[in-house]
Amino acid sequence: MALKIEMLRAFCTVAQTGNLSEAANRLGRTQSAVSMTLKQMEDHLGKRLFEGERKNQLSPLGEQVFELAQKQVRQFDQTLQSIEMAAEAAHGLLRIVSVPSVAALVFPSVLEHMTARHPGLKVELRDTDTQQVLDALAEGKADIGIASGHHPLNGVKAVPLFEDRFGLVCSTDHPLFTREQPPAIADVINACFVRNALCDLIRNERFVEASSTADVTIHNTHSLITMVRTGKWVTVLPQTVARFMPETTAFRPIADLPDKRAVYLYQRERSRFAALTEECCAFIQSCDLSGEPG
Amino acid sequence: MALKIEMLRAFCTVAQTGNLSEAANRLGRTQSAVSMTLKQMEDHLGKRLFEGERKNQLSPLGEQVFELAQKQVRQFDQTLQSIEMAAEAAHGLLRIVSVPSVAALVFPSVLEHMTARHPGLKVELRDTDTQQVLDALAEGKADIGIASGHHPLNGVKAVPLFEDRFGLVCSTDHPLFTREQPPAIADVINACFVRNALCDLIRNERFVEASSTADVTIHNTHSLITMVRTGKWVTVLPQTVARFMPETTAFRPIADLPDKRAVYLYQRERSRFAALTEECCAFIQSCDLSGEPG
């Protein structure tokens, strides 16, 4: 018999638990049902997916299949959720995806503004990296996206939203912040510098070259904050992101790093509830999002 | 009952054909089976997916669901194919994804080299845009990727493969090619200039600004070739891409556009058949891919 999504799901659960009865439990089936499903799958592929007598050791093929199957199952579930959400939303549905830094800035007021004006409106907000924001738009999983940089996409309108200067982020008592003279790229890199994902948006040659020697890279924002709070480590971030750092951290422009990140608003052109999308985009653009006060 | 992948598939087929019996035909079922499946789906969602008596007009919700469902079905089928391919490949499997321009350059010799050395080896070659190359790597659907630019990815090693200077591509009898003095950006843009997807890789400010005024953009390579062959239109491409244009077209560097595109080789770190992947990457790197002769 052909492979089915439920077979993949069963396989993934067993691969994760390493144990049939626990997997059967989670799937709400009996052990024997799961056993037979797995057997069907192995028969279909003509190869074993597990090694040894027990189910706690994947074969090399199993490993590979697990990786593919898990992604597929997750995506399938997400699609179903999207479909069901779309069906439930009788009074309108807005699906907004944004990079985390702007999400924190924009989501609260958007949510308030739109729900107040449209009772019964469903809103779906999600934050991920630029990459996945663009994916979601391309795949029709979002109506509005906010991401760094300008990326032309079919059927999606892109407008610049705001710009955001990069600068030094460090503890308020760090020498590079307290001293009078503004810091330069070299000063920052020579301090205990932590690279982060947003640094990759900087095109400035001098910075790119200098930062490539950095030993530490942290992608998780929370860990990054923790590092900077120790007072020893410093990093480079756009100003609006720095806003969300705790009181004891400070932002300061870097003299020879005038680079800004350009944040774009993406708007799906042919969506159901196009009027809502339009209204929401207009509202987002009307917000003052610039990093610099005034 | 819950939504299943076969329901989505049935729905998509009906949405495409606009007609039950034709859809039933394609699905290898009877009309009534498809009708009932659709009914289940509508019952589950609590909304109609089609408007009117016939199945030839999607409702707004139907449109949205169609978009999501079709993507899902396609992806599911592709995953199954990947899984089955992985299972069949007893003697090894290499999955290579590349941007089209480099694919044409690299695939033939890679294929020859690897299959000669490894009888029974399965090789999967695919070409798409940079975006999807990276996706395939991230999702474990490819072992080796070739794409423009450096994009850090978890579990994937990236090494520069070669650089490729951008230049004017036009008919061999175009004034900008036949005249002695090399063309400048302004000359190119002021000719009948056709933008293309690869132009977006150029960071050069002067070019970016100038090209934004271009009226025509063509993404399909074949159409692009046709336009250039007319002798009237010109475009800008990396030199290795220009190699594959017909005899009657020529490549010429642009004086004030020294930009190159950097092509990177991406190698998945933990893959089954890691030794094969390693060997293949070594071979690709050993190829002479530079655009300039000598």
Add this chain to the structure above:
DNA sequence: GGCCATGCTTCAATTTTTCTGAAGTTGCTT
């Protein structure tokens, strides 16, 4: 209007698929 064709739905019967509970292996532990 009456007749017919088309496209779809509904229904009861049938086939296919999936699931279960019980019994049977296997290999490890004591």
Add this chain to the structure above:
DNA sequence: AAGCAACTTCAGAAAAATTGAAGCATGGCC
């Protein structure tokens, strides 16, 4: 060697999918 835990196998039961026949609208045509 008895006990146990993890898994497989089996036959019957339950659930789901599919079918063919019958039925119901709609719209064209004489």
